[in-house]
Amino acid sequence: MKQLPRRARALAVLVLRVAMLPGAARAQYGTACATSADCTDKGYPHCYVYWKDETPGKNTEAYDNPALKSSQAQVKGVCTECFNDCDCAVNQYCGVGDIKISKESSSNGGTAGKTSETEFKRLMKEMELYGQAFEGLAIRSRCLDYSDSMPKQHCSAHVTKTLTTTVVEQKSADGKLVGMYRAAEAVLSQTLQARFCGKVNAWAPNFFTCMISGGLSQDISRCAQGPSDSDLSTLDYSNTAAVCPKWAGYRESSIGEVFVSPPCGRGDVVMAGGGYNFVSPAVDWEGVCVRGQCAVCLDGLRRCDAVSDSGIPQICLGGQWKPLRGNGMQYGDLGGDQLPFNVAAQSQVATAVFAGLCFALVLLNVSGVWLSHYKAEEEREAQRFAKHLDEMSGGANPAGKTGSAAGSGNGSNRVSPEPHFAQPASKGHKSPTRAAPSLPKGH
Numbered sequence: 001m002k003q004l005p006r007r008a009r010a011l012a013v014l015v016l017r018v019a020m021l022p023g024a025a026r027a028q029y030g031t032a033c034a035t036s037a038d039c040t041d042k043g044y045p046h047c048y049v050y051w052k053d054e055t056p057g058k059n060t061e062a063y064d065n066p067a068l069k070s071s072q073a074q075v076k077g078v079c080t081e082c083f084n085d086c087d088c089a090v091n092q093y094c095g096v097g098d099i100k101i102s103k104e105s106s107s108n109g110g111t112a113g114k115t116s117e118t119e120f121k122r123l124m125k126e127m128e129l130y131g132q133a134f135e136g137l138a139i140r141s142r143c144l145d146y147s148d149s150m151p152k153q154h155c156s157a158h159v160t161k162t163l164t165t166t167v168v169e170q171k172s173a174d175g176k177l178v179g180m181y182r183a184a185e186a187v188l189s190q191t192l193q194a195r196f197c198g199k200v201n202a203w204a205p206n207f208f209t210c211m212i213s214g215g216l217s218q219d220i221s222r223c224a225q226g227p228s229d230s231d232l233s234t235l236d237y238s239n240t241a242a243v244c245p246k247w248a249g250y251r252e253s254s255i256g257e258v259f260v261s262p263p264c265g266r267g268d269v270v271m272a273g274g275g276y277n278f279v280s281p282a283v284d285w286e287g288v289c290v291r292g293q294c295a296v297c298l299d300g301l302r303r304c305d306a307v308s309d310s311g312i313p314q315i316c317l318g319g320q321w322k323p324l325r326g327n328g329m330q331y332g333d334l335g336g337d338q339l340p341f342n343v344a345a346q347s348q349v350a351t352a353v354f355a356g357l358c359f360a361l362v363l364l365n366v367s368g369v370w371l372s373h374y375k376a377e378e379e380r381e382a383q384r385f386a387k388h389l390d391e392m393s394g395g396a397n398p399a400g401k402t403g404s405a406a407g408s409g410n411g412s413n414r415v416s417p418e419p420h421f422a423q424p425a426s427k428g429h430k431s432p433t434r435a436a437p438s439l440p441k442g443h
Contacts (some may be wrong), residue, residue, distance in 0.1 A: 028040065029044045029142075031078065033078060034049070034077060035075075041079065046087070048079075048099075049076070050076065050077060053106045055112035055113070059113070063114065063116055064115070076102075080139075082141070085304070094143060096284055101278065105124070118255055125250050130273045132246065133247060133273075134276050135246075137243065146320075149285075151198075155197045155289040156292075157288075187240045187241070190239050190241075198286035199283065202244070204237040207233055208234060208244060208246065212248070213248075213249075213250050217249070217251055219251055220251050223249055241266060242282050243264060243265055243281075247259070268280075290319065296321065297320070302315050
């Protein structure tokens with residue numbers, strides 16, 4: 001009896017360890033949900049609702065009684081890791097995982113707002129056929145690394161600008177099959193997928209797959225001839241990156257013929273009808289081709305930096321997404337090994353250097369003007385000082401014509417500091433040209 005608690009503790013520890021294993025955490029991926037509250041695993045917190053039956057909300061008391069008798073809508077979703085790239089880690093993308101759309105059908109037993117049982121049955125059958133048409137299509141649900149699907153061969157920047165041609169069989173007026181050429185321009189062709197930077201999820205077939213059922217299914221005209229019928233041709237979607245659902249038809253005597261034919265689409269294709277509403281991507285991710293080599297993104301681009309975005313703001317540097325720590329020009333954003341390949345950063349740095357040089361030239365110009373002005377002021381001040389000295393000297397010698405001032409003839413009042421007297425001339429020696437001043441009489 002004393003050993004039971006010990007065994008219970010050991011069993012509890014074992015259960016806890018099993019719950020902590022990676023496989024146990026992944027059990028929540030793809031679990032059915034109606035709201036995000038149903039997704040209890042933090043690793044897969046998003047509920048991707050792909051189908052919602054709102055016909056119960058239109059139920060009435062009877063086909064001939066319009067009084068509402070509504071009930072709760074039926075919702076089908078799956079727990080996913082992400083909705084978009086911003087839900088993932090840095091340099092990851094939200095791509096197609098293991099989750100595929102399943103076939104759903106309404107369990108509504110009311111009237112769905114119809115006025116007859118035949119109309120109600122046709123509506124229910126139409127919803128069922130849409131389930132057959134969309135079954136197996138993929139949605140974005142997992143965070144994946146770009147490196148896992150990065151092309152290794154040389155790429156081409158023009159693969160999406162080529163002309164794709166496809167031969168499609170059509171029936172002529174006499175019932176014979178003839179080959180017709182279909183052309184699609186500016187789209188990614190399957191023949192050039194090896195030169196494409198990215199990962200393609202789906203290539204459109206030449207013809208839609210058509211599924212028929214019911215007691216009179218052989219009378220469904222659009223599927224009676226099989227895959228060679230021109231009505232089933234995917235036209236210019238053929239052989240290109242596109243998502244094409246299936247077509248489905250039903251025919252029997254009580255409700256007649258019901259047929260659904262959802263179209264193909266490129267890019268992130270919205271599939272809707274019969275309560276379904278989801279997005280199926282034809283291309284998981286698309287990068288850029290730089291000098292024949294694939295890169296995840298174009299340098300300088302940003303993502304997840306809007307206020308409404310989740311996740312970490314990122315900037316593309318060196319062809320990969322990096323954390324955006326500031327305005328994109330921080331030390332951590334611009335590593336020395338990435339700057340030579342960052343075109344946007346190079347242009348910003350060049351602009352900053354050019355602005356700095358212009359500012360330095362302006363400073364030099366202003367400094368030169370100031371120095372010239374200062375030198376001119378010094379010269380003018382020296383002239384004013386010299387003039388002031390001349391005026392003072394002129395007051396001591398009223399004549400104002402002594403010394404050099406008398407001989408200069410230019411009106412200057414400056415006098416020589418010492419008068420020069422002529423020496424007596426000796427024989428054979430001429431006196432200086434400048435005569436000495438005459439002495440007063442009596443000396």
